[in-house]
Amino acid sequence: xxSSKGYAAQSAKSMLSPFNFQRREVGPHDILIDIQYxxxxxSDLHQVRDEWENAxxxxxxxxxxxxxxxxxxxxxxxxxxGDLAGVGCFVDSCRSxxxxxxxxxxxCEKGMAGTYNSYEMDKKTPTYGGYSNCIVVDEKYSLxxxxxxxxxxxxxxxxxxxxxxxxxxxxxxGKGMHVAIVGLGGLGHMAVKLASxxxxxxxxxxxxxxxxxDAKRLGARHFINTKDDKEVFKARNRFDFILDTxxxxxxxxxxxxxxxxxxxxxxxxxxxxxxxVDAFSLIPKRKALAGSMIGGITETQEMLDYCAAHDxxxxxxxxxxxxxxxxxxxxxKGDVRYRFVIDMxxxx
Amino acid sequence: xxSSKGYAAQSAKSMLSPFNFQRREVGPHDILIDIQYxxxxxSDLHQVRDEWENAxxxxxxxxxxxxxxxxxxxxxxxxxxGDLAGVGCFVDSCRSxxxxxxxxxxxCEKGMAGTYNSYEMDKKTPTYGGYSNCIVVDEKYSLxxxxxxxxxxxxxxxxxxxxxxxxxxxxxxGKGMHVAIVGLGGLGHMAVKLASxxxxxxxxxxxxxxxxxDAKRLGARHFINTKDDKEVFKARNRFDFILDTxxxxxxxxxxxxxxxxxxxxxxxxxxxxxxxVDAFSLIPKRKALAGSMIGGITETQEMLDYCAAHDxxxxxxxxxxxxxxxxxxxxxKGDVRYRFVIDMxxxx
Numbered sequence: 001x002x003s004s005k006g007y008a009a010q011s012a013k014s015m016l017s018p019f020n021f022q023r024r025e026v027g028p029h030d031i032l033i034d035i036q037y038x039x040x041x042x043s044d045l046h047q048v049r050d051e052w053e054n055a056x057x058x059x060x061x062x063x064x065x066x067x068x069x070x071x072x073x074x075x076x077x078x079x080x081x082g083d084l085a086g087v088g089c090f091v092d093s094c095r096s097x098x099x100x101x102x103x104x105x106x107x108c109e110k111g112m113a114g115t116y117n118s119y120e121m122d123k124k125t126p127t128y129g130g131y132s133n134c135i136v137v138d139e140k141y142s143l144x145x146x147x148x149x150x151x152x153x154x155x156x157x158x159x160x161x162x163x164x165x166x167x168x169x170x171x172x173x174g175k176g177m178h179v180a181i182v183g184l185g186g187l188g189h190m191a192v193k194l195a196s197x198x199x200x201x202x203x204x205x206x207x208x209x210x211x212x213x214d215a216k217r218l219g220a221r222h223f224i225n226t227k228d229d230k231e232v233f234k235a236r237n238r239f240d241f242i243l244d245t246x247x248x249x250x251x252x253x254x255x256x257x258x259x260x261x262x263x264x265x266x267x268x269x270x271x272x273x274x275x276x277v278d279a280f281s282l283i284p285k286r287k288a289l290a291g292s293m294i295g296g297i298t299e300t301q302e303m304l305d306y307c308a309a310h311d312x313x314x315x316x317x318x319x320x321x322x323x324x325x326x327x328x329x330x331x332x333k334g335d336v337r338y339r340f341v342i343d344m345x346x347x348x
Numbered sequence: 349x350x351s352s353k354g355y356a357a358q359s360a361k362s363m364l365s366p367f368n369f370q371r372r373e374v375g376p377h378d379i380l381i382d383i384q385y386x387x388x389x390x391s392d393l394h395q396v397r398d399e400w401e402n403a404x405x406x407x408x409x410x411x412x413x414x415x416x417x418x419x420x421x422x423x424x425x426x427x428x429x430g431d432l433a434g435v436g437c438f439v440d441s442c443r444s445x446x447x448x449x450x451x452x453x454x455x456c457e458k459g460m461a462g463t464y465n466s467y468e469m470d471k472k473t474p475t476y477g478g479y480s481n482c483i484v485v486d487e488k489y490s491l492x493x494x495x496x497x498x499x500x501x502x503x504x505x506x507x508x509x510x511x512x513x514x515x516x517x518x519x520x521x522g523k524g525m526h527v528a529i530v531g532l533g534g535l536g537h538m539a540v541k542l543a544s545x546x547x548x549x550x551x552x553x554x555x556x557x558x559x560x561x562d563a564k565r566l567g568a569r570h571f572i573n574t575k576d577d578k579e580v581f582k583a584r585n586r587f588d589f590i591l592d593t594x595x596x597x598x599x600x601x602x603x604x605x606x607x608x609x610x611x612x613x614x615x616x617x618x619x620x621x622x623x624x625v626d627a628f629s630l631i632p633k634r635k636a637l638a639g640s641m642i643g644g645i646t647e648t649q650e651m652l653d654y655c656a657a658h659d660x661x662x663x664x665x666x667x668x669x670x671x672x673x674x675x676x677x678x679x680x681k682g683d684v685r686y687r688f689v690i691d692m693x694x695x696x
Contacts, residue, residue, distance in 0.1 A: 098609075099609055104609070104634075107609045107610075107632070107633050107634065109585070109609075170634070237457070253622070261446075261447055261452070261455045261457075262455075264636065267627050267630060267631060268631070269627070270627040270628060270631055271627055273624075274601070274624035274625055274626040274627075275624065275625055275627065276621075276622035276623065276624050276625075277622055277623055277624075277625045277637070278622040279615050279617075279618040279619055279622075279623065279639060280618060281639075282615060282637065282638055282639025283615060283616070283618055283639030283640065283641045284455070284639070284641050285455050285639075285641075286452075286455065286518070286638065286639060286640050286641065287638065287639060288612065288636045288637065288638035288639075289625070289630065289636065289637045289638070290630055290634065290635065290636035290637070291627060291629075291630025291631030291632070291633075291634060291635060291636075292631065292634050293631045293632050293633075293634065
C-alpha cells in the first residue's frame with residue numbers, strides 16, 4: 001500500500017483536518033499522480049456537511065485534480081513518468097453497460113465510482129479525493145493535461161469545465177444561437193467562456209448587478225439583472241438554450257419563460273429542494289427542462305484539448321490547504337472569483 | 349351574419365344553457381360547417397369555470413368539432429358542399445411567424461386564435477366553439493374528415509388525438525421502444541392506441557387497478573398500478589419515453605425515475621398547481637421533462653389520415669346536449685370511458 005496524507009472530514013460537524021491513509025499499490029493499468037493542485041467544488045461542501053445525506057466518513061474531498069505522474073503500471077500506454085495528468089469526478093465504472101460503452105461513464109447503470117465519498121466498483125473499498133498528496137487511478141479514468149496552460153487554472157476544468165462543456169455540446173450550442181447562462185459562479189463563468197468561444201451570443205442572467213462587468217469581460221454580450229422585472233419581461237421567448245448553473249433554490253419558471261419554442265433549459269446546479277415547475281411554462285411552446293451531469297472520459301479529454309487549443313482556463317484564487325474552511329465560508333457567500341484551488345505543496 | 353344557437357356559460361358559476369348568437373358571413377376562404385358532433389374535453393370544464401383565470405363570457409365551449417359542409421366561399425379549394433370537415437383547438441394564427449411558417453400554428457408567436465374563449469386575430473372579435481349548430485372557419489384551419497370511420501368517434505381526435513399523436517411523433521416513438529402512458533382517460537386512451545399502433549411496447553401507469561383490463565384491450569402490453577411501491581421501484585430506468593396525460597396534481601419525480609438515460613417525459617395534461625421537480629430526477633441521467641400542446645394543421649391532417657388508414661377512433665359515450673352538466677360531474681370523477689361526445693342533433 002502507499003501511505004498518503006490529506007485533509008479529511010471525520011463527521012458532518014467536524015472541520016477538515018490532516019489525515020493519514022493508504023492508497024492501493026500501482027496496478028498494471030494504474031498511474032500514481034503526485035497531486036499539485038485541486039479545485040474546490042461547491043459539491044465538496046455539500047458532501048462534507050452531509051447535505052445530500054450520503055456521506056461516508058472519514059471523507060477526503062476533491063475531484064478537480066491535476067499533478068505529475070511519478071509511477072506507471074506495466075501495462076500503461078497513455079502515460080509515462082513525468083507527464084501531467086488529471087482526475088475528475090469519477091475513477092471507475094462498470095465498463096460494460098450501454099452508457100459506459102457509449103462513453104458516458106458518468107451515467108453508468110451500475111453507478112460510477114466517485115473520486116471521493118464513494119466506493120470502488122467492488123462497492124466496499126472507500127475512495128479518497130484530491131485534497132491529498134497523491135492518487136492512484138486506472139489510466140482509462142485519467143486525463144492527459146497540456147503543459148501549455150497554467151496548471152493551477154486547469155484543475156477546475158475537471159469538474160466546472162466539463163459540467164458546462166458537455167451540455168453545451170450535447171445541445172449543439174454554436175454560432176447564431178442566443179444562449180443564456182444563469183448564475184456567474186464557478187460553473188457559470190466557465191459556461192460563459194465556453195459558450196462564447198463556440199460562437200454563441202451569450203447573455204448572463206444574475207441577481208448580482210455587480211457582476212455585469214465581469215460577465216462581459218468573460219465573453220458575454222448581454223447582462224440581465226434578474227431583479228429588474230422589466231428586463232426579465234422583455235427577455236421572454238428570447239433564448240435558444242439556457243444553462244442554469246445555480247445550486248441555490250430559485251424560480252425556474254422565470255427562466256423557462258425566456259426560452260423560444262422547442263428550446264431547452266438545462267440544470268447543472270442542484271438546488272437542495274424540489275423546484276416547482278408550472279406545466280404552462282413547458283406545454284404552450286414545447287419547451288424542455290433537462291439535467292446534465294459532468295461528462296464521460298472521452299468528452300472530458302476533448303474539452304481539455306479544446307481549452308488548451310483555445311487558451312481557456314478557470315479564473316481562480318489559489319489557497320493553502322489550511323485555508324480550506326475559510327474558503328468554504330466565502331464560497332457560501334459567493335465571495336470567490338471564480339474558483340478556489342488548493343496549492344497542494346502547502347500540505348506538509 | 350349567420351344566426352347560430354348553442355349552449356353557453358354566462359359566468360364561472362352559471363350552468364351551461366341555450367344561447368343564440370351570430371357567426372360571421374362565409375368569406376371567400378371560409379367554409380360553413382353544420383356541426384354533427386362535438387367532443388367534451390377536460391379543458392372545457394376548466395375554462396367554463398374560469399379555473400385558468402382567462403374566461404371570456406358568454407362562452408360557448410367545444411373544440412372537437414365534426415360535421416358536414418353546407419356552404420363554401422368563392423376561393424375555397426380544399427372542400428365542397430357536402431364534404432365532412434373538422435375543427436380543432438384553433439381557428440386562426442398570424443400565418444407569418446416562424447412557428448406558423450413551420451406548420452406549428454399552435455405555437456404562433458402572436459398567439460393563435462382559440463376555437464372558443466378567445467378572440468379572432470383582430471384580438472377583439474370573440475370566438476365561439478362547437479357546442480353549437482354551426483361554425484364558420486377559414487378552410488386553412490379546417491380538416492378533411494374521412495367517411496370511413498364513425499363520425500361521432502372521430503370528433504375527439506381533433507384534440508385528444510392530436511395532443512397525444514404530436515408528441516409521440518416529435519419524440520419519434522416507434523418499434524423497439526418501451527413507452528409509458530401515465531393516466532388512462534380521454535388523452536391516455538388515445539395515447540395507448542396510437543403508441544401501440546406505432547409499434548412501441550406500451551405500459552400504462554395508473555392508480556386505478558380497475559383499468560388494467562381496458563389498458564390491455566386498448567393495446568398496452570403492461571400495466572403498473574402506481575399505488576404498488578414494489579412495482580414502481582422495479583420500473584426504474586425502464587422507459588425510453590413517457591407521456592403524462594394527467595391533469596390533476598401528481599408526483600412527477602416518481603415517473604422521471606422510470607426514464608432511461610437521455611430520455612424524455614412529456615406533459616400534455618396541465619396540473620393546476622406547479623409540480624415540484626427534484627433536480628436529482630433530471631441531472632444524473634441527462635433526463636428531460638418537456639411539454640407539448642395539440643399540433644399544427646398539417647400534422648392534425650396527417651393524424652386524421654393515419655387514424656382513417658389504421659381504423660383508430662376514440663372510445664366514446666354519446667350524450668344529448670342537455671346532459672352536459674351531468675357529463676362534467678362524471679368527467680370530474682373520471683367516470684367516462686373515454687370521451688363524452690355531444691350529439692348536436694339534440695340541440696333543437
